[in-house]
Structures are given as C-alpha cells and as structure tokens.
Amino acid sequence: GSKEEEAAPGVVTGDATETEETAAKTADDAGSESYKVGFIVGSREHVFYNLIEAAIEEKCQELGLEYIILDGQLDANVMSDEIQDLTAQNCDAIALSCNDAAGVKPAIEAASAEGIAMFTFDCTSESDAIICFAGTDNTEGGRLGAQEVLRLCKVGDKVAMIGYPTASSVLDRQTGFEEVIKAQSDIEYKFFGDYAGDANKAQQLMEDWLTQEPDLAAVFCAGDPAATGALAAIKAAGANTLVIGFDGNPEAKTAILDTEGNGKWWVSEISQNPSEIGSTITEQMHKYLTTGSVDSDFILIEPYIITIDNAAE
C-alpha cells in the first residue's frame, strides 16, 4: 500500500490490489454463502462513529452480510483484544478505526496471518496487512478550514485554532490548516490551543484569548465540541469572532441554520462524511470477500464545506 502518493483530494482510485493468493483464498470461501464481518468503531461515545456505525449496519443488511460491531473505546489495547475476539468468532473480514497511524499492528497482522481480511476506516495503521482504508482526508479538511477562514476574513485579521494534537486525525487537520494559514502574510495566526476533547476547556481557552484579543476574527475548531465551547465563550463576551467547525454533526448544521442566533457566529463547517465512510468500507469488504479485489487500497472520502447554503440538505 502506498498512501503518501495519493494525497490528491477526492475519491482516489488506485490500482486494484489483487494477488493470486488472496484471490485463491476467497475463491475457496466463496462456497459458503454468507460472510461474517466484524467492525471496531473508535468509540461509541462519539456522534461521528455513531453515524458510521449506522451506515455500516444499513449497508450490511443491504448486502446480506452477517456483522458484529464493537466499541474500541479509543484505546488501542482494547481494540487489540477485540480483534482477537472477532477472530475467535470466525469473522471473514474485520474493519477497524485505529486511533493513529501507529495502529494496532501486531494484532492486525496476527489476524491477517490467520487469513482474515483486514480493513481500516477513519484512521489507518502502518501495517501492510491492511487491504483497504476508507476515511476522511483530514489534512485536506484542515486546508478547507483555512480556506474558509480566508474567505471570511479580511486583510490584517487575527485568527486562532482550537485543536487536539493528541488525536492523530485532529493533528492532520491542524497540519493542513497551518500549512495554508501560515503561508498567508496578511492574516495573523495568533493562537493555538488544545482542548483535549473537553468543550468546557475550549470555552476557557476562547475566553482567555478574547480577553487578550477582543477583535479575533475567526477561530477554526477541529472538532464540534471545541466549536460548541468556543461559541459559548464568544457569545458571552459579545465578540464577533466567526466559528468554523469540523465534523459536520447535526448540532453544527442546526447552529449554522439558526441565522438569528448561533448562526451569526458559527457560519461554516468542514464536514466529514461518516455515512459515506461506513458504507464505503462495508462495500469494499463485501467486494473483497466476493471477488477478491477492492477498488483501491486507500480511499479518501473528501470532506466538504457546509454553510448556510447547503446546511439544510
């Protein structure tokens, strides 16, 4: 798998990865009508994963796959154990969303060595055993966020970002955002803060920044809880800072549509497409199990921008 080359946005279709071996193996299994597939979502405590899960379920039912979905609790150790559990239950393929690129390599490779087809979604692993990955292009998402900031700001404006560098997908967004924003000499990138997944912490960060810089023009929040916190602080301070969120959760859409209220500040959202991620990875698993090949080993689902124009869709 070569991921680096496929930085281009959009659904990238690389060479179909089909080897003699895998094809032969799947041919064997093809006799047994129904396949059993296992999924490990990052955390059931996140809307994003809940939406992916919903899409997975829908797709599995549509394709007639027997499925098991487990909660990885954002803990690689737990995911590692769960891969074992799914293996013990004779899944034909497993898809998981790793926490970060370091992934749960040994468990993935052990499962793969037992002939289980391994897939990743949302965030992949450095392991070569991964047959296919489907997930958001977070770096691109960060770039989109920066573009939105630039679109909404004028020369001389000061902007900030609230991130969560510990989470690798969020770090990618930071990378993309900073890549664009730092190249811009007429916009001052003034603050960066870590909200550690706690909306209340994001609120405090924003409050402190606004004390120092009441005219802060925009803040890019690399996660909806951060946007929620930032919004609360901005409203309380009576500032005019615009919020660009990330995730595309229902609350973001609701906020953007509320033009008389929250929509005055929360104007734009970089949306991931969790349903697309869920259904894509399920499709690819099915395709691999039935035909022995996938469309591409690295499918990026492009994030898109939600504004008042398309929020209602």
Place this chain on the structure above:
Amino acid sequence: MNSKIKRWVSKNVVVIVLIILCIVFGLSNDTFLSGRNLINLTSQMSINALLAAGLTFVIILGGIDISVGSVAALAGIASAMAGLLFPDMSIATSIVILIVSGVVVGGISGAINGLMITKFRVVPMITTLAMMSIARGLSYILTGGQPVYGLHNNFAWLGAGRLIKTESMPNGIIPVITIFTFIVVFLMHTLLSKTVFGRHVYAVGSNRQVAHLSGIHVNKVVFISHVLCGITAGLGGICVASKLQNGQPAACEGYEMFAIAATVLGGTSLVGGSGSVGRAIFGCAIIAVINNGMNLMQISSYWQKVVIVAIILAAVILDMSQKKNSK
C-alpha cells in the same frame, strides 16, 4: 512576633502561593491582571468551586467522592434534556429547570452513595468508583453519545450570562455563574462553619466513635454529607451545561481530581476532621490561576498539568512540614 508571623504563614500557605502566582503571571503577561481577566477567572473557577464545596464535607468526614465529575455530567445531560421540553423558556424557567435538575440528579446520586456507605458498609472509594462508572454510563446511554443541543438562549443565562451591562461592555460585567457559585459556596460554608450539623461533620470526621457516643447520628451525618456533595456536583454540572448551552455526555471528565486537589490545597486533610469550604475555594483559585495564566502565556497543555501538580504537591508538603513543626 517572629513565631506569630510563622504561624500566620503556616495557616495561609495557600493564600501566599496564590499571591505569588498572581504576581508572577502579572509580571509576565499584560492581560493577566486586567479587570476583565480577573472577572473571567472567577467564572472559570466556578465549576471546580461548586464541586469542591460539597466534596469538602465528604473529605472532612474522612471519606472521598470520586464520582463528582460523572454526576456533574449526568446532571448536565438531565438539565439539557429537560430544557428541550421548553422550547421557549424564560430566564426564570431556565433557572428552575437547571437548579431542579442539578439538585435532583445530584441529590439522588449522592443519596445512593450515602446509602451504600452507611447501610452496606462499602468503602467510599469503591462506592463512588461505582457511581462514577454508572453516572457516566447513564449519560452515554441517555444521549447515545450525542450532545443534547438546540436549547433556547435563555438556557445559557445562568452559565454564560453577565450582569451590569455598560457601554464598553455590552454583554455585562459580572458573570451570573460567579454570583450563583458565590451563593452556593456561601451557603455551604455557613452550613459547615456556623451550624450544629457542620460541627457534627467535623466531630464524625475527627473521631467517629466519640461522635457516636456523644449522641450524634453518625450515619445521618454521613448520608446528608454525601447528598450535599452530590447536589453541588449536580449544580456544577448544570452550570457547565448552561455555559455551553448544551449537554455533553463527556463533560467534566476527570474534574474530580481537580476538585480533590483544590480541597486538599485548601488545607482539608484527607484523613478527616479538619478543613473548610472557604479555604477550598482558594485551592480552586490557585488551579484556575495557573490554567488561565498558562493559557495566556500559551504554554502547552501538557506542561500545564505537570505544573499544577507540582504546585499542589509543594503546597501540601509545605503545609505538612509546617504542621509538623508546630507540633
């Protein structure tokens, strides 16, 4: 004279640390000592102050409650869900919804803790560890992991509103949450330091057997203290929900540690028998000042944690050694 100063210092380590911190941050950052930032500070320390106020009771009893963060989250969720039932709430309605949710959810959680401890004799650590998991689990089960959003703006009045609006500060100067916290803390402080019940709390914490033999209903005192601790945790949680204008199932995760730290910083001994709500608030102030100062100075959040802990430890050790000397 000299020994008098020494005694004063030993009694007020936490105040001195607070002043030193303020000076350091004031010198290294222009914004820190601005009136606006100081007012922000009072609102930022509010949640922790609410949690610590009730926790002080439990810790004086020689117990512990590590469920406060989770109970706060559950109360926040409950208030937000209740809030959704009133799409056009007035400020008054919102306050009623919030406070009732906080008191009921917090009170019930605290009562369960109290019951387990007094009736079933489960140690506080295990009881509240269980409550921590259960309350957090419920928050997720109730919400399916999604934040509860779409609340009326008035819902945010308690947590994010400000009073005394001026030309230069059109949103107001004094945070409502600060006033609310002040009232709750004042009530809790009064209850502990000025009432018979408060004295009984100290007595039970100091020597349970003596308290019992002096006719104090020990189990009742323990039970009520846990209920109070649950209620202030609940109130902390609804303040977060109001402040963010939504209910986050992941809210207040790990806040119990900050609350415990603040209480201990305020001189409340984990062995029980001594402590004060008022002083715990100084502990909260120290933690808030460090966070705020380091935010302003843009110091990485990883370092913030380490620095906070180092200061807490230093204060506790200083306090210990002072107490040893005076013995």
Place this chain on the structure above:
Amino acid sequence: MNSKIKRWVSKNVVVIVLIILCIVFGLSNDTFLSGRNLINLTSQMSINALLAAGLTFVIILGGIDISVGSVAALAGIASAMAGLLFPDMSIATSIVILIVSGVVVGGISGAINGLMITKFRVVPMITTLAMMSIARGLSYILTGGQPVYGLHNNFAWLGAGRLIKTESMPNGIIPVITIFTFIVVFLMHTLLSKTVFGRHVYAVGSNRQVAHLSGIHVNKVVFISHVLCGITAGLGGICVASKLQNGQPAACEGYEMFAIAATVLGGTSLVGGSGSVGRAIFGCAIIAVINNGMNLMQISSYWQKVVIVAIILAAVILDMSQKKNSK
C-alpha cells in the same frame, strides 16, 4: 458441615462468581468456551493482572496507588523510545529493552511515591494523584502527544507473540504475554505469601504500631511496596507497548480503576491487612470474562461498564455481609 460450606462460599465468592459467569456466557454463546477464546482471555487479562499484582501490596498496606495507569503509559513510551534506538533488534534484545524500561521507569515512579509517603508524609491518595498527572504529563511531553512507532517486529514478541505454532493456528497457541504475566504474578504472589517481607507487609497493614514495635522497619516496607507496585505497573505498560508495537501516550488511561476493582474483587480489603495476589487475579479474570463475554454477545460498552460495576459492588457487599456474619 453447613457452616463449613458457608465459610468456603464466603472465602470463594469470587471463584463462584467467575464460574457462574463462565456458565452463563458459555450457554449463551458458542465461541465463549472454545479453547481459543479461553486462551485469548488469558492474554486479555494480562495487563490488568500485572497492575493488580503490585497494587495488592500497596492496598494491603492500607494505601492506594492511582498512578499505575499513567506509570504504565510512561514505561511504555520509554520502552518504545529505547526500542527505536535498535532498528534491528533481536527478540532477546527486545525483551531486555522492554523489561529494563518497565523496571526502571516503574521503579523510579514507585520510589518517588514511596518517598513522598514515607518521608514527606503526604497521604497516598494525593501522592499518587500527583504521580498520575506527572507521569501522564511526561508521556505527552516526551512524545509531543504522538505515538512512538516504527518499531521492529521483534519488539512485539513479548506482547503479541505466541508459542507453539500449528497448521491450524499459524500464529501460535500460547501467548507469550500470558507466560510473562504468569511468571511475574507468581513471583509477586510468592513474595507476598511465602517470604518474610510479605509477612511484614501484612503486619504493617494490619497494625502499623505493632509492626513498628516488633522491630519492623515500617517505612522500608511501605517504600519497597510502592516500588514493587511501580515496577509491575511499568511491566504492564511495556506489555501494552509491545502488544501494540508502539508507545501510546494515552495508553492505559483509567486502568487504575480496573486494577483497584480487580484487587478488591479478589478480597483485598481497602482498609488493609488482608488480601492476596493470587485472588486479585481472579478479580482480573472476572473483569476480563465480562468484557470478553459481553463483546461476544455484542452488548454495548456502556452496559458492560455498568455490569462490571454492579458485579464488583455485589461482590463487595456480599463479602462485607459474610464478614459481618462471621464476627
């Protein structure tokens, strides 16, 4: 006879609960009782078993260590960073790197805890709360919040390797981590139950004053126990790092609670004086069985948490009431 059965039951509540759980899961799911799954189970409970093994010492002393999860993470990070220095490590090298990292990092953390408790008289709860933040903070600072990866495959042998490879199980049957854990637990169990030092741990936990009067160096016992607790936590951490073939700064978050729960489930009293490493492992087994069984039955993770907590509470209450009866 009747009372004999009763006593046996009361002494073995945890074993009975374990058996009942296994029967329930076995009946409701085909996979659960398969040899393969049972072997998986032993590897899944390993980390918790390592943490609980050392924690048992500290809890028997009447103390607590809530820093084990963070110390484990720090040790894992350290082992991964050390591992990066040896791009072509052999299995032997990897084992040396891992164990040395675990012992050194864990030992130092434990020693600092022990020192704070014995020298500066800071209560264990605060000491280890501080260590929890500091170790976690350091993990983030050292790594910049990102996992340490790119390690040689041999690095994963200890945590993810299996012995006795067969045709049908090309990855091997017996997990190395199970054997490693078994050895460490066996050593700790022996140390506690079969050595003079172990007796002294019980004596100090049972009655510190009596131990002191009997010429036992109480501070030394406390110090060494904390070092041991740190070391097993460190070993738990390096096992995670090896299992994942990388160092995660966020690893083992909250594992202290599971370790405490396992220890208490194993009958170790939080008041100190009694307990056993061997029995703590049954506690770990219960927790692992619940997790594994509920995973197999596809029960939501929220409910898993709630069920685990309910079972712990039930076991503790049962244990308490049994003890009350026997008094």
Place this chain on the structure above:
Amino acid sequence: MEPILQVKNISKSFPGVEALTNISIDFYPGEVHALVGENGAGKSTLIKIISGVYIPTRGQVILNGKEMNFKNPRQALDEGISVIHQELSIANDLTVAENIFLGAEPVQKNGLLDRKTMNRDAQEVLDFMKLELKATDLARELSAAQQQMVEIAKVITKKSKIVVMDEPTSSLSEHEINALFKQIKILKEKNVAIIYITHRLKELFEICERVTVLRDGCHIKTRMVKDVTEGEIVASMVGREIGNFYNRKRHTQGKEMLRVEGLTRKKAFKDISFKAFAGEILGISGLVGAGRTEVMEAVFGETKFDEGKILIEGKEVKITSPREAIAHNIGLVTEDRRKTGLMLDAMIKENIVLPSLTKHRKKGGFLDKNWEKKVSTEYMDKLKIKAPDIYTILNTLSGGNQQKVILAKWLIAESKILILDEPTRGIDVNAKSEFYSLMNDFVKKGGCIIMVSSELPEIIGVSDRVLVMREGRISGELSREEATEQSIIQLASVHS
C-alpha cells in the same frame, strides 16, 4: 554482680507533662525487677525508653556498660531487649504463629519464609505453655486473655537477654497467671533480666527479687523485695495519707434514678440487676474482663442486649443508641479516653459542648457561639482545667485535664446519671484527688454516679455502695462498711 542494663539520669517530657525526672536504675541478670507506682507514675514511659519506642529528653540507656541510646524498637530488639507492652500489641490479621515470630521470622535456605518451622515452633511454645491454641488460628478470633498469652509466647521465643513485661497479668485469669509465672521462673534460670510492671502487689512477693517505686515521674526507692513489706511499698507509692486522698464524704441516698433488671447478652453478661440512686456513688468492681464495661455500654445504648429492661426514675425506657441515653440524661465516660472519649485534634470548646450542641442550637440549626464560649470558659474555671484557653487543642493537655474535659462535657449536657468507666486511669495523683472532689460535688447536688474501677483502693475509698461482678454476673453487693479489699476480692475471684 554487674548490672546488665542501666538507665542513668533519664528524663522525659511530653507537651504539658514531665513524665520522668532524672531516673537512674540498675537491672541485674537472672532477677525479676518490679516497677511499681500509681497510674501515670511513668512506668510505661520508662520501659518505652529502654525499648527504643521513645527517645529520652535527657539521660542514657546503658547495656553491658555500653551507652546505647536506641532510636527505634528494632535496635533494642537486636540487642536482645524484648517487651510486652501495656497495650495489646497483636496484628489481628495475622495468625498466632505469625504474631509470635513477627520481626524474627524463620527463613528457609532458599530465602523463603519457613512456615513449617514457624508453625511447629509456635505450636511447641503454645503447648509448652499449656495454651489450648492452634498456631494457625487468626489472632482476631482470640479473646483478650489469649492474645495476651500470645504476646508472652512471642517474648519467650525471642531468647532475649532482657524481657520487659508491662502489666502482663492485667487481663489474665488465675490459671493463666500461674502459667506465666512458670515461664518467668524458667527465664530466670536462664539468667535473663526481667523488668516486671504490675499493680498487683502480691505478685511482687511471688516472683520478684527487687522492686523500684516510682511516683509522679520520680524515682522514690529501690529495695530487695525480701526487705520490704507491702505497706511500705504502698506508702511510698502514694506518698500521703490515703484517707483524705479520696476526699471521702458520706452522701445521702436520694430517689431511685436507674434500675436495671435482668439484663442479659449471650457470651457477655447474664441477669444483671441493680439500682442506682441520686446522691450516691455506686462502685462496680471486678477483675478485668468481668464484663463491667459491656454492661455499661449496654445501658448507654452503645451495644444491644438480648433480655432485660432498663428503668429511669421508675419508668421503663427503650435505649437503643447513645442518643437516646443522652436524652434520658445519662452520660458515659469511657475507659479509653484517647480512643473513645475525645476528639484529640479538636479544641477544648469543641469537645466540651459536643453532646449539648443540638439542645442549645439557635433557630435554623445555627450554632450558639456565644453560649459555647460562655459555657466552656465557665466550666474550664469550675473544673480548674489547666490550659491556656478554650481554644487549646486537646492533644496538648495532660491526661488529668483531658479527663476533666470529658467530665465537663457531661456536666454541660446536664447529665443526671454519670457512668464513669475507669475514670482515673493514667492520671496523676493530684488530678485524681481533684477528680474525686468533682465527683463528690456532682453527687451532693443530687447526681447519680456509677463508677467502674479496677483499682480496689479507689472503689473502697469513693463508693457508697459496691457491686462486684464475676464472669458476666453480679456476684454480690457490699455496703460501704462491708467493702474491704478482702471482701471484694473474695467476690471477684474465680476460684473462691
């Protein structure tokens, strides 16, 4: 003969108390050297210095001519000094064998604990001492007397050069005391030096060679036992006429305050019936372990009883908790003041008003701080509690003053029936005398006192009427005239 152990010019002060002043004593091998003196004379303090528990303020401990100055118990143990402390020193969670070998466990060649040897050796000692105990029994399950015997076994197995026993017989019955004396004789033959503390003077003449009398922390005299009489020792212990020491006054019996009928609790006491009247002090005597404390705790509602009833001023009452007892104006001064009597880390005023707070609260449950201040100052003066002010922390008071604080607490609570369990334990002579006059004042004003005491002179000197308990039953009642040491001991002893 060379002394094996010498203490030279030892002084020890605690906050508020000078426990020992300039003590010098020599101890010889193969001898039993008795230390006697009133409660609080400093006996335990001295042996704690010898055994490294306390570090003396001044002076030296000299072993075989070498100055030692132990810093902790380990060092003393290593030099062959082992101690049975006055307070039970048993780790409840360990077995008998583990307790016996605690700190000196046998080790196998491979470094592991030699449990087999340990259990075998322990069992040997237990059998040798004719104790019906298993080495593998849990200490928790033993009676107080059995625990004490285990401690004695612990000392015997140590093969020490010096053995110190601080009131080893206080919780033992006749049978066990004989076993102990046999062991002491064997130790003597092995040339061990024994320091023996006791309040039972008869024991001196049975097993001791030498006796030292301490009073108020001072060394009064050391004599060979064969050269002294019991009367001489008592005189030097007390140091004054016993008659006026107790401040003895005759009281006039008033109405019946408390009546107990047929009070029974399995395994503790049986069929306890007695009356206590206003205006009198009812003494309750008996050997340690006779069940006196348990009866008093049951009357106070601290523990339950299976049968019987309690009447106050003629009316039957239900008392199931101390709260209810207090509501009926009963007060209990417990026998262990540090554990169950006081909040040691709290102030005088906080301790003194604790049971009365609820009664004197203001509207809304607020503390009446003015009342608190007034009443604590008043009682501090009345009872002559020696302390800087009402804000003094209890820990810093001397035992006698602590005891007065407890008394003040129940006086403020307007108790009419005061139960005093070993009220003068561990307080010095002066404080004792003052305490007795406070008791007299209380009775004169129509109060009723029930006093449990193990000190015969105190019982005889203070009581208007004496009940004697034996093995959980009342074995007799003696009027003030009938009560003599002789008559009480006769009723109290098991084998008479």
